[in-house]
Amino acid sequence: MAYPYRHEKETRILSECFGDPSARTVAGWKKHGGYQGIARALEIGRDATIEDVKASGLRGRGGAGFPTGLKWSFMPKNTGRPHYLLCNADESEPGTFKDREIIRWTPHQLIEGCLVGSYAIGAAHCYIYLRGEFFETTQILARALEEAYAEGLVGRDIMGSGVDIDITLHVGAGAYICGEETGLMNSLEGRRGEPRIKPPFPAAVGAFGMPTTINNVETLAATAHIARHGGEWYRQWGTDKSPGTKLFCVSGHVNRPGNYEFPLGFPMMELIEDVCGGMRDGKALKAVIPGGSSVPIMSAEDCRACTLCYEGVEAAGSMLGCASVIVMDENTDIVKQVRRMAYFYTHESCGQCTPCREGTAWATRILRRIEDGLGTEDDLDTLIQISEQMTGTTICVLSDSLAMPIISSIEKFREDYLALIRRGERVGAA
């Protein structure tokens, strides 16, 4: 099956083989230059590999945008203890569907990235933590991994280098919070998926109490290419602060939703209007959530001059997150949309921290009441205060992740709320 949509303006580094099942085998992947990255890394050594990744300026694609090379350099040296690389393939952020596609079409791209990362941080074991619902994805990856083991690319003495790297697949049970890095570690260890307090940081005490690095699927996939071509090569794309290319998961009311790969800094309106074929049914743009559900919502106005890189989206008042662009047209009921998202966070809160456990649920109930036409204007103040009380007060940022959309939606779409509260009118589609 051909991949749903492509666009000639794309720069396809990670997504080159999307839609092409032939790249799922070792031989197929090698035709595209596969396994040259790890070969070169093994040749230049650990430190040089980390330096390459540092030089590339690659930033974590899991949402926080932390510089990957720097993260790798935090790993202690010569501890005599096992180190672990964890690959975060829990991809559960609403609106996000890039990691799944990387694994489905190019499982060896991820395997190679895991090898590069493991080698660089001195890990002899890498766990790929897969979202529980990724059934087909997991099967494809498992088959590829089996082949990679058979070909001597993974396991003992990889590619005759004397280096041992094992990769284990671990399938989660379907909890968003297990995508949070320390929640993932607890889950991997067989505990409740609850984030841990930091410090200690994973590089000191991570999975199984050992020094650990955790990276997103897309991040690791990118390191396979960086290892092959060097850090400077990667900087030919993107901006100074956001180098490289990135997969944009566009969903919502556009004509051609899907995964598109562009250099960071690509204009948001061009993505929507040109690449995605514009708004569905010629409707007007109302709002965009640019980085997965956990970031502030943007009005159509905010989008005009926004460029899709970390600093560009921040300047427009939101965050790039994992670059999951959710596009909403004029018929969107923002209150309902926010309430539905709030319900998601309520459902997915692990429940450890009081502000998150109680705040998410309470906010959802207030939003539901407003949606039902029973709200008051005081409720908006209450919602904003609850959100403030949920910001910066918890162990992980799931709590903040709901606070941001609530606050920004009330700030930017107050009229939608007031229409419901004052006149019982739903703005947007019935």
Add this chain to the structure above:
Amino acid sequence: MADNGRKADTVTLTIDGHEVTVPKGTSLLHAAETLGVEVPHYCYHPGLSAPAQCRICLVEVEGAPKLQPSCVTMAQDGQVVHTESAQARRMRQGVLEFYLVNHPLDCPICDMSGECKLQDYVFNEGREHGRGREPKRVFGRDDFGGDVLYYGDRCVMCTRCVRFMDEVARDGRLTVVERGDRAVIDTFFESGLDGASFAGNIVDICPVGALVSKDFLHKARAWDLDHTESVCPNCSQGCNIDLHTRDNLVQRLKPRENPEVNGHWMCDYGRANYEWLNRPGRLEAPAVGRGDKRRASDWQHALHALFERLAEAEGASVRVVGSAFSSNEALDALRALAEQAGTLQAGVFRARRAEDEDPLPGFPILVRRRDLAPNVDGAGILGFTRVGDDDGTGGLEEAADHDGVLIVVGDELADQDESFGAKAGLFVYLGTFDSPAARNADFVLPLTTFAEEEGTFVNAQGRVQRFRQGLRGPGTAQPAWLVLGTLAAALTGGDRPVSAADAFASIVQRHAAFGGLIWEGVGSAGAALEAAHA
């Protein structure tokens, strides 16, 4: 000035404008405590790990981007901390408001009311009126087995109970089920906490009324209870406890912190066994005369008559039976009197002995000992010999047939029959309950229990521990040390003891093991007997 003498292993910081120096590795919460500032906290408990999840202990640390959980943030040199800044107070108020979103506010029927940390904190700094208008989530009540009931709606999800079972009892029978605001505490199997031997502690550490004791359910309001420092009388560990009393009855026992003995904990066996202190039908007044000739008397006449009989008996062979439930003061006064009255043949006592001991794995200093009485070790040190079987019976053949002076203190002689002491020249029975085996006693004298008097026990670690008076004794019952000490003083012409402190002082004089101890020095936490002597 304080800085001059500062050692490398301390740090000096400022909390709410006051400078304080604390050992390195002290949390901000504890550092504040040294200044008398209580930072509200739920999940943190000094006997457990610190998950920093309740988020109510957040304080402002200058220079930090966010508020910091004071329970896990370690004090550092030069830190400037504000527990009362507008930001810290606002956040606390916010967290407290969250706690009330689903809380049923059923204080009027909640056993924790009056000592509940949610009540306290909300009263101190919560919002005056809640803003919640939505219906509350309802979980209802769950029987956890053992003595524990769980009221899910009152739970603040601090997980202290789960962590106690995991980390201290090392018997992971509780867990958090579900997540988000659906999270509740639950047991794994139907048996729940049945058969767990330390689970009662989770009721104590639950900061709210979510875990309550079935035994205590709706029995008394917290503010109606008097608290008396005491020692658990149910085994020779001697856990430090408080007696909670009302209407001159013990209502419950609660552990009192002592890091050397029981930490914050006590065992369920000890906790459950207090009803015997409330048992009715006590001896209330002295009686004089054997068998059918027994007549009610009063202390003045009875003691006078008894003094004359003892004086007459001078040089006689004396046997005494003590008890491992008696205080050191009672036992030593008994021994002193016996030595004064004649030639002491033997001082014996009996005590039940359990088949096994039961240590608390996460705090192994605390062991429910095999000896199921509080002063087995004290009795031994004071020269009494243990006799009889592990069930606390037998071993009194010689005493039963003794033809000299026979004095029984605190042993109810439950296994003996009416022939006990029939051959004795003088048989004195001092106790809390009458007994068929006391029929031949020439004097039957009413005693107070340890809960009705002051005194000390020596526990299995060789630690002298004081208990205080929490109940009034019935009628004219007296502490044994007072009765026996008065008689001994009359025989020698010395001073009679007027307080337990006097009685203790004479132990110190007579027994090297107690050397150097003073009554005040034993204090609330007890004092170790000198190892060399013990």
